[in-house]
Amino acid sequence: xxxxxxxxxxxxxxxxxxxxxxxxxxxxxxxxxxxxxxxxxxxxxxxxxxxxxxxxxxxxxxxxxxxxxxxxxxxxxxxxxxxxxxxxxxxxxxxxxxxxxxxxxxxxxxxxxxxxxxxxxxxxxxxxxxxxxxxxxxxxxxxxxxxxxxxxxxxxxxxxxxxxxxxxxxxxxxxxxxxxxxxxxxxxxxxxxxxxxxxxxxxxxxxxxxxxxxxxxxxxxxxxxxxxxxxxxxxxxxxxxxxxxxxxxxxxxxxxxxxxxxxxxxxxxxxxxxxxxxxxxxxxxxxxxxxxxxxxxxxxxxxxxxxxxxxxxxxxxxxxxxxxxxxxxxxxxxxxxxxxxxxxxxxxxxxxxxxxxxxxxxxxxxxxxxxxxxxxxxxxxxxxxxxxxxxxxxxxxxxxxxxxxxxxxxxxxxxxxxxxxxxxxxxxxxxxxxxxxxxxxxx
Numbered sequence: 001x002x003x004x005x006x007x008x009x010x011x012x013x014x015x016x017x018x019x020x021x022x023x024x025x026x027x028x029x030x031x032x033x034x035x036x037x038x039x040x041x042x043x044x045x046x047x048x049x050x051x052x053x054x055x056x057x058x059x060x061x062x063x064x065x066x067x068x069x070x071x072x073x074x075x076x077x078x079x080x081x082x083x084x085x086x087x088x089x090x091x092x093x094x095x096x097x098x099x100x101x102x103x104x105x106x107x108x109x110x111x112x113x114x115x116x117x118x119x120x121x122x123x124x125x126x127x128x129x130x131x132x133x134x135x136x137x138x139x140x141x142x143x144x145x146x147x148x149x150x151x152x153x154x155x156x157x158x159x160x161x162x163x164x165x166x167x168x169x170x171x172x173x174x175x176x177x178x179x180x181x182x183x184x185x186x187x188x189x190x191x192x193x194x195x196x197x198x199x200x201x202x203x204x205x206x207x208x209x210x211x212x213x214x215x216x217x218x219x220x221x222x223x224x225x226x227x228x229x230x231x232x233x234x235x236x237x238x239x240x241x242x243x244x245x246x247x248x249x250x251x252x253x254x255x256x257x258x259x260x261x262x263x264x265x266x267x268x269x270x271x272x273x274x275x276x277x278x279x280x281x282x283x284x285x286x287x288x289x290x291x292x293x294x295x296x297x298x299x300x301x302x303x304x305x306x307x308x309x310x311x312x313x314x315x316x317x318x319x320x321x322x323x324x325x326x327x328x329x330x331x332x333x334x335x336x337x338x339x340x341x342x343x344x345x346x347x348x349x350x351x352x353x354x355x356x357x358x359x360x361x362x363x364x365x366x367x368x369x370x371x372x373x374x375x376x377x378x379x380x381x382x383x384x385x386x387x388x389x390x391x392x393x394x395x396x397x398x399x400x401x402x403x404x405x406x407x408x409x410x411x412x413x414x415x416x417x418x419x420x421x422x423x424x425x426x427x428x429x430x431x432x433x434x435x436x437x438x439x440x441x442x443x
Contacts, residue, residue: 002079004059007052009041009069018070019043020223021063026076030058038076041069042223047347056080068222156183165295166190187295195234225316235378238294243373244422245409248430249396250389254404256436260330271309271363272333274386277432278361279305279326280439285425287417288382289358299381299416308357308377309337310364313344319377320344321357365389371407381413382422384429406433 009019019041026038037049038058056078063069156178162185166173169190176193178185221229235241253273260268282289282305290301307325311318320340325333343349360377365388374383387407394403410426432438 002056002081004077004079005054005056006074006077007038007054009071009073009075010050011071018068020068021065022047023065024061025049026058026061028058028061032056032058032078043351048350050075052076052078054078054080156180156185162187162190162295169194195230228317231378232375235376239292239376239378240414241376241411242414242419242422243409243411244419244426245371245385245407246426246430247405247407248433249394249403250406250433251396251404253433253436254389266331267334268330269334269337271337271361272330273436274363274384274433275307275309275322275325275333275337275361276330277429277439278307278359278384280432281425281428282359283326284428285417285421287421288412288425290381290416291358291379292381292413292415302358304358306356306358308360308380309340310360310362311341311344313347318344318349318354319357319360320349320353321355323356359383362386365406371409373409374411376411376413381416382425383411384426385409385411408433 020043021039022042023040024038025040026032026036032038032052032055034053034055035051036055038052040047040049052075058076059079060077062074062076069075163173165171165187171190171193173185173190176185176189177183179189180186220226254270257268257270257273286301287299289305290299292298293300304324305326307322308319309322311320320343322328322333322336322340328336340349340353343353357377357380359380360374360383362372362374362383362385364372364374365386368388370387370390372385372387374385376383385408387409389404389406391402392405393400394405395401396403408426408430410422410429412422428438
């Protein structure tokens with residue numbers, strides 16, 4: 001007799017808690033194999049096909065295309081135990097295979113009760129093996145029992161840092177449901193509650209939403225666009241940033257690149273040279289390769305440089321990350337920039353490609369603009385902006401000449417350093433742009 005198993009939206013990793021259904025890849029009644037992709041979903045990080053760990057017949061799908069589901073919500077149910085005619089053998093155990101950033105393993109049990117979407121009827125299933133199988137009613141984990149004493153009972157939290165973070169922000173821990181073992185309240189739970197409180201407070205001060213005027217339309221802030229909006233808003237809200245800038249003569253840098261590319265070796269991109277300058281500057285000014293732990297009131301400096309770079313795609317702005325950029329030469333950086341850029345354009349970037357950056361390089365000169373005041377990519381501490389390189393009058397060796405000039409801007413978190421450090425970093429970058437031989441000191 002066939003057994004109906006439920007496959008839930010797996011843990012997406014990197015702190016992601018929900019995904020939007022973009023496209024179903026199977027229909028009710030289809031026979032699926034183990035690890036066959038069954039649905040394409042979009043998270044705040046990337047778009048990915050989710051494989052099912054069971055082989056059998058699809059008896060129900062949960063959620064329409066465009067619907068958002070939380071991690072742990074049901075995706076499909078599969079009847080296993082008896083193969084269809086000519087179909088693959090059925091499996092009752094998950095494959096255990098794990099994708100990059102995703103997996104077909106069982107998602108952690110959620111503490112809050114989830115009301116699943118109404119499944120599509122399984123009447124269209126024609127496989128004999130499942131004709132007699134009634135739609136399964138699967139149990140939902142019960143809510144944890146309240147501590148003794150009701151609202152006056154002990155709060156399930158261990159870390160004094162979590163308590164202090166809640167106290168400083170006026171948050172009542174008794175109103176939270178912990179995501180840790182046995183309902184333990186973690187720091188992430190407090191931070192999520194604080195992030196959700198700001199939009200609620202803002203919405204309470206606004207008048208009711210009115211219909212869009214004629215000739216206009218409303219565009220939901222969700223997916224990549226919504227994630228970018230949330231991150232930039234949080235950056236402005238939490239980081240006391242400041243910006244300094246300088247013009248630099250990039251003529252010698254452009255000549256050096258032309259000489260490199262005339263040698264018959266693989267081409268070196270300008271972005272790779274700027275990245276190499278960034279990593280050298282961060283080695284001299286490590287304060288800017290850091291993040292601020294607000295709960296512990298500490299600055300965390302990194303001994304590696306995971307360099308993010310802003311890239312515009314059809315799906316919006318993304319910031320892929322080059323891992324261990326400090327250990328790569330210009331050629332290796334060029335190759336990695338090209339790979340990540342192409343993956344971004346095709347929507348193939350994984351959560352691992354888009355997270356973990358420690359410093360960001362933003363080459364907005366490709367849009368034909370001279371300068372900008374970048375918004376820091378939270379939770380990093382700084383971002384270097386590079387404008388377009390264009391011919392301008394410039395005093396060179398005591399005489400007026402036409403030189404290739406670029407404007408460089410540095411936005412930094414004033415908590416990690418003062419203006420002297422930020423100015424020293426930017427001046428070193430400008431010196432390397434004007435005299436690439438300066439880099440030889442750090443090679």
